[in-house]
Amino acid sequence: MTKKSADPVNGHPPATRQVPMRDFSRSLPMSLLRAREAVMRQFRPSLREHGLTEQQWRILRALAAIEAVEVTELARTAFLLGPSLSRILRDLEARNLIERKTAKADQRRSMVSISKEGLKLMASVAPTSEAIYAEITRRFGARKLAELQEMLGELERSLAGLGGADETIAGE
Amino acid sequence: MTKKSADPVNGHPPATRQVPMRDFSRSLPMSLLRAREAVMRQFRPSLREHGLTEQQWRILRALAAIEAVEVTELARTAFLLGPSLSRILRDLEARNLIERKTAKADQRRSMVSISKEGLKLMASVAPTSEAIYAEITRRFGARKLAELQEMLGELERSLAGLGGADETIAGE
C-alpha cells in the first residue's frame, strides 16, 4: 500500500550497470551509515524534546565526565571538527549549559566545563537515553553488541595508517 | 610530541562523572560514527579531485545501475532525505551530470537519469574507488568484512520495528 516499485515507467529491467562497480547499496560506508541511522533514530525524539541535537548531547556527555577541558581536546572526545564545536559551544554557552574561561597559563586556550544547569538537563535526559540503549542492547543482544563494537574498533585500527589525505609521513 | 594529555591544568583526576552514564566514547553511535569516518576518509581525497562530494558520488552510483528513477525512489536508494537530494540534483543537473524529465503519466514525478558526461566522470573515478575498497578489504580481511556487514544488517533489522518517532502504527 505504501509503494509499488514494480512497473517502472518503461518496461526496462531494473539494472543496466553502465559502469562496472560493486553493488552500491552493500558498500561498507552505506552499511555503516544505515546502521548508525537506525540507532540514532531511536534517540533523536527524546533529545529533541529537551531541545538538544545529537552533537550538543555528545558535548554535554563528554563534559559531564570531567572537570574542564580545552576546546581541542573536547573536539577529539566528542568527535567533532573545530569549527562545528566552536559554533555549538557558542550556542550552549548562550543557553547557560556550559561555562568557559581562558586558561591562566596560556591565553590561547579556553577551558570548557558543564554548568549546573547543564548537569540538571543531563540528569533529565539520561534516564530515557539509558533506557533506549538498554532496549537496543536487548533487541540486538548484549553479546553481539560487544562483538560488533569490537569489530568496528578493529576496522578503525586497521585503517589507522592508511592516511586519507594530508597524512604527514615522516620521510616525506 | 604531538600531545601530552597528562598533567591537566589542575591536578584533578581525569574523571568526575557527575551524572551516571555509560562511557560516552564507547557508545554504539560513536563506534559507528568513527568507523564510518575511518572508511570515508580513504575515499574523500579521490572524490574531491573529481569535484564530487560523498553524496553526489552516491547519487551517480545509484543512477549508473539503472535507466531512470523517480526522485523519491532515488532518495531511498542513495539514503538521502528529499530536501538534500533536491538540492544536489539541481547542482548535478547544472553540471550536466544528470538529466531530468517529468514522467508522462504523472506530471508530479520527475525521472532522473545519469548523462553521458556523468558516465564519463564515473568511469574516471571508479578505478581508484575500487582500488581503495580493495585495500580496505585486504587490510581488514574479506571474511571479517562480510561478517561485519552481516552484523550491521542484523542491527538494522532488529531496530526496524522500534519506531523512533512518527511511527504510524496500525491500531493507533
Next chain:
DNA sequence: CGCATTCACTTAACATGTTAAGTATCTCGC
C-alpha cells in the same frame, strides 16, 4: 463534476560537516 486529501517534489530555515582564512598567543632561535 467539485473539492478536500493525498502525493511528489521543492523551498525555507536552521544546525552541522568540511575546508580555508583569519586572529591572537606562544615558542624558539638568534
Next chain:
DNA sequence: GCGAGATACTTAACATGTTAAGTGAATGCG
C-alpha cells in the same frame, strides 16, 4: 627581546542533515 613560525581557536563560505511549509498535480468520494 624580537621576529618567524607554530598553536588554539574563531570566522567565513559552501554543502548537507533535518524539519516544516509551500506548490502543483493526481485521487477519491459525495
